[in-house]
Amino acid sequence: MCNTANAQKIEVLQQGRSISIRGLSVVNDKIAWISGSKGTIATTRDGGKTWNWQQVKGFETADFRAIEAFSDKEAVILSSGTPALVLKTMDGGANWSLKYRNDDKAYFLDAMGFADKKRGYILGDPIGGKFLVLETKDGGETWSPFSNMPEALEGEAAFAASGTCLRVESKSYLSIVTGGKVARNLSYNAKAQKWLATDLPVTHGPSSNGAFSISADNKVIVGGNYSKDKTKDSVACYFKAGEFVAIKDGPSGYQSGVEQIKGETYLSTGTPGSNITTDGGLTWKQIDANSYNVCRKAKKGKLVLLAGDRGRIGLFTF
Template sequence: MGIKKYILLVVLLSAGICLKAQKITPIEQNRPNSFRGLSVVNDNIAWVSGTAGTIGVTRDGGFTWTWQQVKGFEKCDFRDIEAFSDTEAIVISSGSPAYILKTTDGGTSWTIKYQKTDTAYFLDAMDFSDKQHGFVLGDPINNKFLLLQTLDGGETWSTVVNAPLALKNEAAFAASGTCLRVTNKITIVTGGSNSRILTSPLINQMWTATSLPLTDGTASRGAFSVAFGNGRAIIVGGNYAKDQHTDSVAYLFRINHTSYTGSTPASGPAGYQSCVEYIKGNTFLSTGTPGTNVSTDGGNTWHKIDSDSYNVCKKAKNGSLVLMAGDKGKLAIVKF
């Protein structure tokens, strides 16, 4: 056997092992809702949120769910949710009015913590660095992204004065709640007229903007999600209006202290991806309406493992449980 054929055989066998290593188990819920908000607390507890003011919570790792339609908010689209236990969670509503609600009793009651009736307000995503310190990202108003901050666990919210400037027709996508990631810094990825990654320290915000070579230029294109793991930042996106197109749907950053060295993967995901999540080691999971993809080499090559449509994938903050959620009430457990 020639060396080229041997190398090809090794690559194919490795891909086969990768494909067999993951198992997606759909969880039938028979619900009509579209889910985009997902927060996995640990290996037992997770919350999901979506259209028609609908919220679900599981306490057994995703196998069974308790559902509610939040009274008075039946027309809300809850695009993102952040949970801290099976009793405490915060949810944001996109569209108008824009709401941030909080529960501390497992959803028996919800309290309005932020409200704007002005149609200029559209909330996209939420993330927390710890239980007390969190941010909510909204579409630009007067050429500046809306960025809200809480320092008391979501009880009160204030506008970040030094939020990042937005280019003309640039926006963030409320597709999976992961265009915003808060770690030891704030990271935002954008699309529309321009695809960029915006980063800032948590305190005393000062923003650095880097252009991304993802397809942009229209309202449906750009960077949709970012995830960090093992010294890398993976960005996915594409064109949700033409979700089978595989042009510019992933980008890889290698992180060296505070600098980024970017590159395009050797082979990207199969079509538009609305969410990417770090799993472990060099493994990343991404999903979107054309299907779900996995990379086991830090984002350089991707393999499609499922063709069903999902909007969001999340791994437990404390644990290994991985869940996905999507349109028409779709929920699934992913095993690695």
């Protein structure tokens, strides 16, 4: 494992901007989009070597914490906070159209995922005892409440930290991880038309604790306590023999995002640094000490990027 991990590294591509980046979507080995605070969007068409930055006109104070891109022209972004916003571009970010707005302060959008180019979902914090789930069937043009929203326990919430507390495996399967007073995995199977709730062996209790991210294959979960980000106890778990198992030798502190790289290799990241596992989550090794919020792999290809505070963008090589 050590020899493999030593070959893996993260190179800082950009940094020094007064923005926080939490939205990241990697389309292929050339095209990627990021989104963040102060209404900021950026795109690359050369694998991260150069970036085209912009503030979305009319939304300069928005915090775009999640983004889903389909090409170098088409992308959907959501804004956390008030008002809750969803915008879409069809021309590479030159123009953005408002597709959803809610000024109710109870609405706080956390994450977004698409099953395909048409069907997508947005997760928001609980309202009236249920997690808010919005659904689109036309590529983000229109959004409506999901017909079956999951029950939320008292003091339970989701974290808009990396856009990966929600994963959409297909139009018939959704997976959510939560935190706060409880830490759970909520999975939805359209055939059964019900949500299955599973308690997770990760730190919880205070509002800053819990599960923050689940891998796209639903096998590795990371989180921790973002207010005490160097605490290593109970920050991750992995799926084994039909249940999520606590990791004894886990990542080095709080992790806000996790991504499957290939096979049993997963990359996780957070403010204390980034970590790698090559055995499906059983053991981890820190490979970088820089702070990032999110890591994502290309939907089609091998490009893996990271993004975080101060406009930092990193390239993971393996």
